[in-house]
Amino acid sequence: xxxxxxxxxxxxxxxxxxxxxxxxxxxxxxxxxxxxxxxxxxxxxxxxxxxxxxxxxxxxxxxxxxxxxxxxxxxxxxxxxxxxxxxxxxxxxxxxxxxxxxxxxxxxxxxxxxxxxxxxxxxxxxxxxxxxxxxxxxxxxxxxxxxxxxxxxxxxxxxxxxxxxxxxxxxxxxxxxxxxxxxxxxxxxxxxxxxxxxxxxxxxxxxxxxxxxxxxxxxxxxxxxxxxxxxxxxxxxxxxxxxxxxxxxxxxxxxxxxxxxxxxxxxxxxxxxxxxxxxxxxxxxxxxxxxxxxxxxxxxxxxxxxxxxxxxxxxxxxxxxxxxxxxxxxxxxxx
Numbered sequence: 001x002x003x004x005x006x007x008x009x010x011x012x013x014x015x016x017x018x019x020x021x022x023x024x025x026x027x028x029x030x031x032x033x034x035x036x037x038x039x040x041x042x043x044x045x046x047x048x049x050x051x052x053x054x055x056x057x058x059x060x061x062x063x064x065x066x067x068x069x070x071x072x073x074x075x076x077x078x079x080x081x082x083x084x085x086x087x088x089x090x091x092x093x094x095x096x097x098x099x100x101x102x103x104x105x106x107x108x109x110x111x112x113x114x115x116x117x118x119x120x121x122x123x124x125x126x127x128x129x130x131x132x133x134x135x136x137x138x139x140x141x142x143x144x145x146x147x148x149x150x151x152x153x154x155x156x157x158x159x160x161x162x163x164x165x166x167x168x169x170x171x172x173x174x175x176x177x178x179x180x181x182x183x184x185x186x187x188x189x190x191x192x193x194x195x196x197x198x199x200x201x202x203x204x205x206x207x208x209x210x211x212x213x214x215x216x217x218x219x220x221x222x223x224x225x226x227x228x229x230x231x232x233x234x235x236x237x238x239x240x241x242x243x244x245x246x247x248x249x250x251x252x253x254x255x256x257x258x259x260x261x262x263x264x265x266x267x268x269x270x271x272x273x274x275x276x277x278x279x280x281x282x283x284x285x286x287x288x289x290x291x292x293x294x295x296x297x298x299x300x301x302x303x304x305x306x307x308x309x310x311x312x313x314x315x316x317x318x319x320x321x322x323x324x325x326x327x328x329x330x331x332x333x334x335x
Contacts, residue, residue, distance in 0.1 A: 042102055042275050047071075049080045050095055050106045052088025057199065058140055058217055058299070059088070062263055063107045065295045066137065069286025074278065087173050088112045089126050096130045100268040102275035107137055110262045111175050114318040118326060119173040119333045128315055131266040134276050135283050136306035138296060140217045140261040141237045142179050143244065145230040147209045155187055155234055155253050158213065164190040168202045168214035171195050173333055176202070176215040178322060179236045179250075179259040185329030186255040206230065217261065218243055219300040236260065243300045259322075262304050264311045 049067045053059040060082060067078040083091040088109050098104040108131070117125035144167075146152045158165055165184065169177035172195050184191040194211050196202040199220040206214040207229060215236075222243060224230040232247040236259045240249060250257040265283060267276065286292050287305050296303060326333070 052091030
């Protein structure tokens with residue numbers, strides 16, 4: 001996979017309108033009728049994609065890229081509707097109650113099923129058993145970075161600072177918060193979380209030196225890292241990231257912290273096998289296109305186009321590991 005990027009992550013730039021236009025405008029020859037009723041050949045009408053996040057962020061852009069490809073493959077319109085709130089839980093609840101006919105689907109985040117349950121009651125937690133997983137999509141890795149004025153270049157530097165580290169995150173119950181909290185717990189570093197509502201304000205605070213460090217998705221930070229406006233301290237993947245090959249993992253630095261955000265295509269539980277098969281085939285053909293591969297590269301995304309069972313196994317393993325680690329260090333993500 002290429003190690004350079006040709007375009008910045010669009011989360012912080014004004015392309016939301018263009019992205020929406022791509023997904024909402026029917027391609028030449030596609031059907032633009034209302035959603036089908038499940039009778040006859042699938043699909044016979046629009047396939048609605050929901051996004052549990054605001055327009056312009058990673059989840060939104062990934063959904064729109066996939067929806068555009070599926071639209072071309074299946075010959076129908078694929079409108080994308082943003083329904084942000086509760087780290088995707090609000091959109092997930094709506095999808096859960098939708099008719100399982102393949103006309104309402106969504107790309108969902110792993111953190112909703114592996115991290116958010118650690119911040120809410122069991123009754124409030126969203127369960128993956130409520131959905132059918134169609135395919136894995138991609139992985140979005142995290143990087144901890146600092147302002148050059150701090151003088152920090154590694155996790156060990158934070159430990160030697162002799163002060164409470166104020167760290168920014170993209171919100172409560174997110175991978176950014178978890179990765180930071182576990183790192184400071186493992187390194188025995190006194191710290192205070194400063195949660196922001198998303199990647200943009202978190203990045204702005206770090207660039208303004210309002211926090212000591214911040215953890216965010218690589219695509220949100222990479223342009224400023226390459227420009228020398230941010231200094232990367234660690235990535236939280238199992239191995240180094242091709243997009244930032246010079247940055248050591250937390251594991252390499254002696255701290256057993258591995259947290260990634262990955263996404264997968266889902267449908268309501270009980271969706272017919274033939275419908276899921278058509279969606280899977282369309283997704284696979286989309287993944288193979290030069291346009292989609294370029295999209296991944298431009299947004300620092302690692303393909304995770306795996307079978308449903310592999311997604312489910314990853315979710316189960318991560319949920320168990322994260323809970324065990326938080327318990328070990330006595331950390332509560334709710335403060």
